[in-house]
Amino acid sequence: MGVLDEEAFEAAMGADPDAALTLLASMASATDEKLRRAARRLAARIVLDLARKGIALGRGVGKLRSVSADRGGDLDVDASLDAVLAGRAERRAPYVEDLVARQWARPELALCLVVDRSGSMGGERLAAAALAAAACAWRAPGDHAVLAFAREVEVLRPMGSDRPAAAVVDSVLNLRGHGTTALTAALAAAAEQLERTRAARRVVVLLSDCRTTDTDDPVHVARRLSELVVLAPAGDTEQAADFASRSGARWAPLSGAADAPTALRELLG
Template sequence: MSPPPAGPAPGADRPARPRSRPGDRTTPRSELARRSSFAEISPEVGVLDADAFDDALAADPDDALALLAEMAGATDESLRAAARRLAGRIVLDRARQGPPRDRGIGRLRAVPADRGGDLDLDASMPAIADARALGRAPALDELTARAWARPELAVCLLVDASGSMGGARLAAAALTAAACAWRAPGDWAVLSFARGVTELRTIGSASPPTDVVDRVLRLRGDGVTALSAALSAAGEQLGRSRAARRVTVLLSDCRASDDVDPVPAAARLDELVVLAPADDCDQAAELAARVGARWAPMQGPADAPAALSELLTR
């Protein structure tokens, strides 16, 4: 007698579970509880005490900001949502270092009509009347036009997401993104990079800073450090801007791991500034020296806005 046909292997009739993606990873409450201030900030599941967080922020800004970034990726859905709402307020408030720049992609300004633009009849009427009284036509340089001024500054932030994106790194990235929005509100972009480059906000996008901060806080480390590709992508983003000054801000230890020399791509940029962790900044200092970039070390995430402001105003 022939043996009965083999049945399906155990579990073969069930669909395979999808593999988790890096961005799907969350932080369990047991891991968050390792931080000393967590019990006061979140005394029970789903709760975030904003007053307790403010106290922790005053006592130790770096630790509190790192914890906030970790809670923004908490497994506890209610805590995660509350942390993201709080992060939008806290990050934007702390990012406001240095003077804000002109709003929008440009602004209308009055210029002599011989420089172009659209004639402003109201502003030009006195010159027209004076010229008529003298029996002549007014010259163009006596008339007033309205023309769009170029925005002063455009910024593209590159966030290195190739390693472990812990709370401190996420907080530093979110604060730097918000600081870029504050400094160049009309023309700013944020790209993350690891093996490839991901657009979190492009030049010309209408995405508000709060949405971008939230996207940054969702980043999870993964893959090779494709630094050259990221620098090239920043150049492409800034090439879309009409700004008089176009700056790439690199938030990274600058340790490329894809065997592609980042120097040629960095050298093609209009202007490069680098923010690097203070405990791992040798490669950043070397890259800056090779391409004539400015750089600064950060002791913790709370340093990011002031460090960026200093680099942009040197």
């Protein structure tokens, strides 16, 4: 009791990654406290490593750029020195358009992951959700949010937060399935999160079978999103395919938990 053999787990990952990840996610909610803590520590490390291998870092981070000072920004004294000296030599103030400033460029990409926790939330679904969260963190490290929903929407990481990816993965692994599927409210909450970012591209990533219990059709909210991609569990994709078709979203089935980073990469392009 309370023992997790990491060497045995690595061997299991080599033989069947999906089964190993599903088992690890299940152990992350074990009744034995010592085993539960060990499993969650290992799960966070494994999940982040898998996501890092499949997703390029940095596409969501704003970068400093040099612009003319008349366009705003913080003065770059070193780069503006020639203009300052020229003005002094001519006994005048330097022309503002000759000065150089530094500005933060808009990040290229912002992501909001929306995890459906209604109904059953077993090991495979938990592992897929954790991997999707880690993949979003690596794809857009500065501009991503993670939400979970059933009847209510829970914010696991708000947009602009400095909460580390490992902590978010741990929160995902702690999710328990229950309740109805309020997809309309979840998509509306995702839209609100994306309004907080300056990113040029804003994408909602929905991890769900899209079997909603809403009285209002969520397609109306989905069509107002800038971009929507859907990851659906393989073998239960009929509702997701229909929802994606009606809302103009792109979608892909998840053949297993380990498939999440690759499926996300292909959907985002």
